[in-house]
Amino acid sequence: MNHTALTGRTAVVTGAASGIGAETARRLAANGARVALLARRADRLKDLAAEIEAGGGTALAVAVDVTDQDSVDAGAARIRAELGRVDLVVNAAGVMLPNPLDDGRIDEWTRMIDTNVTGALRIIRAFTADLVAAAAAGGTADLVDVSSIGAHVTFPNYAVYGATKAALTHLSASLRSELGPRDVRVTNIEPGLTDTELGSHIDNAALGEAGQLGTMFDTIGALSPTDVADLIVYTTSRPRHVNLRHLVILPTHQA
Ligand SMILES: NC(=O)c1ccc[n+]([C@@H]2O[C@H](COP(=O)([O-])OP(=O)(O)OC[C@H]3O[C@@H](n4cnc5c(N)ncnc54)[C@H](OP(=O)(O)O)[C@@H]3O)[C@@H](O)[C@H]2O)c1
Secondary structure (H helix, E strand, C coil): CCCCCCCCCEEEEECCCCHHHHHHHHHHHHCCCEEEEEECCHHHHHHHHHHHHHCCCEEEEEECCCCCHHHHHHHHHHHHHHHCCCCEEEECCCCCCCCCHHHCCHHHHHHHHHHHHHHHHHHHHHHHHHHHHHHHCCCCEEEEEECCHHHCCCCCCCHHHHHHHHHHHHHHHHHHHHHHHHCEEEEEEEECCECCCHHHHCCCCCCCCCCHHHHHHHHHCCECHHHHHHHHHHHHCCCCCCCCCEEEECCCCCC
């Protein structure tokens, strides 16, 4: 990997408080990008920004709730004021809240749709003009959406999560038809099982980390967040005419 491959780029990474988003931010910064770190837990973001700065990188911690339009607007304004025009956006913020459909957990359905779909759209809305302007000025511009293998593979109890990820996958494909002709690359990444905090919010002991999800980790193993982050760095550091548009990354044992 060329460690200056992303020098001069300005990135926004959502979900940067943990897991795939945090590791992506680290790797983008290590490869020369200036990185805005977005999530709700400000303390986590501050610690990560300090770590990146201590390693010689540039990072800005911006506490943002992607389900709140005012929060996204304020965050975007601050990023532009402090880092300038953004040319790389990674939508990694997400929640996964499985439960039987019969339980009718509209609170969880709403949270997943607001975060995984509308939240990604709020970020896309905030930064698309920057991406288009960066590309028009001759630069490289990327939108990367972190979807899931759950967009294609059905699991009982994961119907709504899978539906949000299918929506994000389709959104990425459609946006590519609008943004590609303007030289903005759109990449949809679908990871399989990855060792992060994602399962820690499951409100069902039989399905959570001490139950079904834990058994999956034991039997098929998992990707590390670094595995996915490396793929994002590789993708965004290609020459500007090369768009890896749809990537599926799975642990080798996951069918
Ligand atoms: N782990 C897997 O097996 C797997 C597989 C396929 C796809 N994915 C996808 O990968 C993405 C990253 O998840 P992860 O696995 O890295 O899990 P994670 O460690 O739980 O990370 C999720 C991140 O999203 C942030 N977030 C959640 N709600 C938010 C909100 N309303 N506003 C702003 N940020 C919010 C969280 O930070 P705060 O709580 O501080 O806001 C956290 O940093 C998700 O979209 C997930 O669906 C994961």
